[in-house]
Amino acid sequence: MSEVRIAAEPRTEFGKGAARRARRAGKVPAVLYGHGTEPRHITLPGHDLMLALKTPNVLLRVDGVEGAENLVLPKSVQRDPIKGFLEHVDLLVVKKGEKVNVEIAVNLTGDAAPGGIVSQELVTIEVAAEATAIPEGVEHSVEGLEVGTSVTAGEIKLPAGTELVTDPEAIVLSVSAPAAEGEGEEEAAEGEAAEAPAE
Missing domain, CATH: 2.40.240.10 (Ribosomal Protein L25; Chain P)
Known part of the structure; x- marks a missing residue:
């Protein structure tokens, strides 16, 4: 701190x-x-x-x-x-000893299993911590996580004396398979069509 x-x-x-x-x-x-x-x-x-x-x-x-x-x-x-x-x-x-609610960064380390793409849904989580001992952030390893895995806020290990305020069920990250070629292009084309103004 x-x-x-x-x-x-x-x-x-x-x-x-x-x-x-x-x-x-x-x-x-x-x-x-x-x-x-x-x-x-x-x-x-x-x-x-x-x-x-x-x-x-x-x-x-x-x-x-x-x-x-x-x-x-x-x-x-x-x-x-x-x-x-x-x-x-x-x-x-x-005041010293008082708990305050703050946002802290969630920093990911490591690499997911081959073929997995990590999507970080929350880059920060809200915690309650003693005012003079606020962590600058927390690290969470994604090493070897398989496709289909998701990690919730409640699964992030917090430093001693720090309590989670964010909904523990909130998804912090998920691991997905890469989109097949062509899928993204079709979606983009559909999106553009939807954005085209009506005459």
Whole structure:
């Protein structure tokens, strides 16, 4: 579990103009909320925040908010759709020992049995984990799985102290035989015909 210390400054100006000025100064507007407290508006250093957010479910230790140190999880990150820079971040205050629901990645390893194609239906699953011990992801081996095999969320081995929130019956991956040549082309042709606008 990664924990990153980051310095915040209180935000006193609001609105689009103020947000633009903050971003020009290399800062990102953010809101801290949770634990029955009033939302607190802050700015964070853009470069440090961008680096921290490269880690999934990173735990941030935010200094400088009303003299307190806050443990927070990024809950909503807004980026510019074209340039990709951070526009705004919502941060959820958490406490040590508290369980939080988060999405973690399911990373597949190994190769299915010859002739099998693995289709990953869910790339993430939702789990409940202690706020200071959130796993970055889980690995599941598909080594030697035969055609026709499917794996549900309930079959994914989770780290100790982590509980599954996703429906345990939800299919995470399945192994199928390759489509026979020509099948895909026929389906594509049918799809195109269906998409053709009616005169």
